[in-house]
Amino acid sequence: xxxxxxxxxxxxxxxxxxxxxxxxxxxxxxxxxxxxxxxxxxxxxxxxxxxxxxxxxxxxxxxxxxxxxxxxxxxxxxxxxxxxxxxxxxxxxxxxxxxxxxxxxxxxxxxxxxxxxxxxxxxxxxxxxxxxxxxxxxxxxxxxxxxxxxxxxxxxxxxxxxxxxxxxxxxxxxxxxxxxxxxxxxxxxxxxxxxxxxxxxxxxxxxxxxxxxxxxxxxxxxxxxxxxxxxxxxxxxxxxxxxxxxxxxxxxxxxxxxxxxxxxxxxxxxxxxxxxxxxxxxxxxxxxxxxxxxxx
Numbered sequence: 001x002x003x004x005x006x007x008x009x010x011x012x013x014x015x016x017x018x019x020x021x022x023x024x025x026x027x028x029x030x031x032x033x034x035x036x037x038x039x040x041x042x043x044x045x046x047x048x049x050x051x052x053x054x055x056x057x058x059x060x061x062x063x064x065x066x067x068x069x070x071x072x073x074x075x076x077x078x079x080x081x082x083x084x085x086x087x088x089x090x091x092x093x094x095x096x097x098x099x100x101x102x103x104x105x106x107x108x109x110x111x112x113x114x115x116x117x118x119x120x121x122x123x124x125x126x127x128x129x130x131x132x133x134x135x136x137x138x139x140x141x142x143x144x145x146x147x148x149x150x151x152x153x154x155x156x157x158x159x160x161x162x163x164x165x166x167x168x169x170x171x172x173x174x175x176x177x178x179x180x181x182x183x184x185x186x187x188x189x190x191x192x193x194x195x196x197x198x199x200x201x202x203x204x205x206x207x208x209x210x211x212x213x214x215x216x217x218x219x220x221x222x223x224x225x226x227x228x229x230x231x232x233x234x235x236x237x238x239x240x241x242x243x244x245x246x247x248x249x250x251x252x253x254x255x256x257x258x259x260x261x262x263x264x265x266x267x268x269x270x271x272x273x274x275x276x277x278x279x280x281x282x283x284x285x286x287x288x289x290x291x292x293x294x295x296x
Contacts, residue, residue, distance in 0.1 A: 001026060001029055001049055001050050001221070001224065002049060002050035002051040002052055002227055003049055003050070003052055003224040003225050003226055003227055003229070004034075004046055004047065004048055004049070004052050004059070004201075004224070004225045004226075004227070004229050004230065005022070005046070005047045005049060005207065005212070005223050005224060005225070006044060006045075006046055006047075006201040006202075006205055006206045006207060006223075006225065007022070007044075007045045007046070007047050007206060007207060007209070007212070008042070008043065008044065008045075008203070008206035008207060008208045008209075009037050009041070009042055009043060009044075009045040009195075010042060010208070010209065011039075011040055011041070011042050012039060012040065013039060014039045015033045015035075015036045015037050015045055016033075018033065018045060018047070018209070019031050019032060019033050019047060021209060022047060022049075022212070025212065025213065025216050026049065026216075029049050029050055030049070030050055030053050031047060031048065031049050031053065032047070032048050032053040032056050033045055033046065033047050033048070033056070034046040034047070034048055034056045034057075034059035034060045034198070034199075035059070035060045035064070035169070035198055037193075037195060038080065038082075038174075038193065039082070040080065040081065040082055040193070041193040041194070041195065042193070042194050042195070043066075043193075043194045043195030043196060043203060043206075044195045044196065044197060044198045044201050044202065044203055044206050045195070045198070046059050046198050046199070046201045046230070049224065051227060051293045051294075052227050054291060054293060055227065055231065055279075055291075055293075058231055058232070058233065058279070059198070059199055059201075059230055059231075060169060061169050062169065062198065062199030062200075062230070062232055063146070063166065063167065063168055063169070063197075063199065064166070064167055064168075064169065064171070064195060064197060064198050064199075065164070065165065065166045065167075065195070065196045065197035066163075066164070066165045066167070066173050066193060066194065066195050066196060067151070067162065067163070067164055067165075067193075067194045067196055068162070068163050068165060068173050068176075068177060068190055068192065068193050068194070069160055069161070069162050069163075069190065069191045069192035069193075070160065070161045070162075070163060070177040070180060070181070070188050070189070070190060070191070071158055071159075071160050071188060071189055071190075071191040072091045072093055072158055072159045072160070072161070072181055072184065072186050072187070072188040073088065073089050073090055073091045073093075073157075073158040073159070073181075073186050073187060073188065074087070074088055074158055074187065074188065074189055075087035075088075075178070075181065075187035075188065075189060076189045078114065078174070078189075079114050079172075079174040079175055079177065079178040079189055079190060080174040080177075080189055080190045080191070080193070081189065081190070081191045081192070083189070087187050089186050089187060090157060090158065091158070091159065091184070091185075091186035093159050093184060093186060095150060095153040095161070097184060098150060098153075098161055098180070098184065099150055101180065101183045101184060102148050102150070102180070104183060105145055105148055105176060105179070105180060105183075106145050106146075106147075106148055107144065107145065108142055108143070108144050109142070109143060109144075109145060110140040110141070110142060111140060111141055111142075111143050111171065111172055111175050111176070111179070112138055112140050112141075112175070113138050113141065113172065113175070114172060114174065114175055114178075119138070141170060143167060143168050143170050143171040143172075144167060144168040144171075145165065145166070145167045145168075145171065145176070146166040146167060146168075147164070147165065147166040148163060148164075148165055148166075149163065149164045150162070150163060151163065151164050160191065163177075173190060173193055174189070174190040174193070176190075177189060177190040178190070199230045199232065200229070200230040200232070201230055207223045211223075226276070227275075227276040227293065228269060228271070228276045231269050231276075233267055233268055233269045233279070234261070234263075234266065234268045234269070235268065235269050235271060236257060236260065236268045236269070236270050236271070236280060236287060237258075237270075237271050237272070237273050238252065238257060238270060238271070238272055238277070238287075239256075239257075239258070240272065242256060242257065243270075243272035243277060246270055246277055246278070246280065246287070246289055246292070247277055247278075247289075247292055247294050247295055249289050249292065250289070251283075251286040251287060251288040251289070252286065252287045253285060253286050253287075254282075254285045254286065254287065255285075257287060260287070262282050262285060263282055264282055264283070264284075265281065265282065265283070266281065266282050267279055267280070267281050267290060268280050268281070268282070268287070270287070270289075275294065276293060276294075277292065277293060277294050278290070278291050278292040278293040278294065279291040
């Protein structure tokens, strides 16, 4: 069984726990997820099964979309609702005030990874330091926010905004919420998060765990998408003899590939016209194997 499952991750479950649950359902298949969601977050979690697990890095690298709730006036240790409140300030804030600062958070921005995150520092995860009460120095990272819109507003003691965000991989939405709160001078935290898209995988086509379990019970594997699903890489189709050579780790000169468009250093998905063979890379007018999925 090789392919991708677009899972709708439930709240209160880690991404690793979803993988473990699926591994039991699929009787020990090799499985890995493509992009972690925090335990309390819900939404799209692409899971790679079998040979697709070797492609996880390409799915993880693609853009993401989220719907997030930002509660103003309450700052927490984790920048989300799971943490302890460390600052409380009843803000005098309007939707117009929020919309006025949002342009600062569009495009390439710098984010400091939160202490409660899986980023590594000296061989340990940051959350391991945080749980021990230790705060370590972190390096800011460049991420890109493509779109940031207010789609809801609740005027309460601690006002809440609902934001739709499109961003690059590696963007911490809870840090984005925290930083917006800081920019408005009242603090804030992410009180809810839904991932609506990961690369080409959307909420509309995702499967709940209950749906997956029911499908498995009747032998329905329609939830399993092909290996090539969602690969945002140019496609190169090899003739039969060169497909065999690719699978054996051999390069092919561009002149022997019909319709080849060479771009030095570019990664491409390689097919024999029916099956995904792997990932290739253009080097010196040759298509060289970068990652082979099929042996021949």
